[in-house]
Amino acid sequence: MTKLNTSKWTKYKLLRKSSKLSVNLPETAWLRESSFWRMIKKYGEIIIKPTGSYGGNGVIRIKKMDSSTYEVQDGAAKKSFTQYSQLNAYIKKKALNNNIIQRRIPLATVNDRPFDLRVMVQRRLDSPWEVTGKLAKVAGKGFIVTNIRLSSGKVVSLDYALKYSELKKMRAADLHSQLDKVALKAAQQLSPYYSWVRTMGIDMALDKEGNVWIIEVNFAPMLELFLKLKDKSMFQKMKSFHKSKPINRVN
Known part of the structure; x- marks a missing residue:
């Protein structure tokens, strides 16, 4: 069997195969x-x-x-x-x-600047997928992309973003739960096609009504993004997943 490529388009088509994820794509x-x-x-x-x-x-x-x-x-x-x-x-x-x-999803905003989310999902050898970290990326002034380098944006905790966004009246715990649920479904959907992957950085979004969206999935996400948060515990947890013996990756 020819190994699937890891393009955004290929991963989208694989995610789209799941009827449970269709509403989030x-x-x-x-x-x-x-x-x-x-x-x-x-x-x-x-x-x-x-x-x-x-x-x-x-x-x-x-x-x-x-x-x-x-x-x-x-x-x-x-x-x-x-x-x-x-x-x-x-x-x-x-x-x-x-x-x-x-x-284009009408992203929720902090101080009129759109933000999206990086949700980290990881697994150890022979273990189920687990959400190990979440953060919000706020776009720089005048930008639509939230990439920190390109837009001079900033990284904040998800709770901070929710508190100062249009979603502040919604229960943060419910939004966390929904994000975790969708992220885990996405990892479970993709993992049979990419058996060597044990870390996924899922770019997700909340629109102005609190609906959860999957923007794209990265297989080589920067863990260091989480060092920009005051609380370093998520970064330490994610790093611990890399200490177990890796599965051989087919290039």
């Missing part, structure tokens, strides 16, 4: 001119990103502003297209570089 498609117009018409705002890159590189947002104007945001820079031909040419160029298109 924002609609995603391979970028084509046809898929772009279908999804921008359906949602009004979409994200385009390379299927093989990480760290927020190459992520752009396109938003329909009115009947003839579309705003494209790349990093903190914005530009507008008012002619279909110009926007089509832009999309075709992006499509040549193996990009996927995804519904």
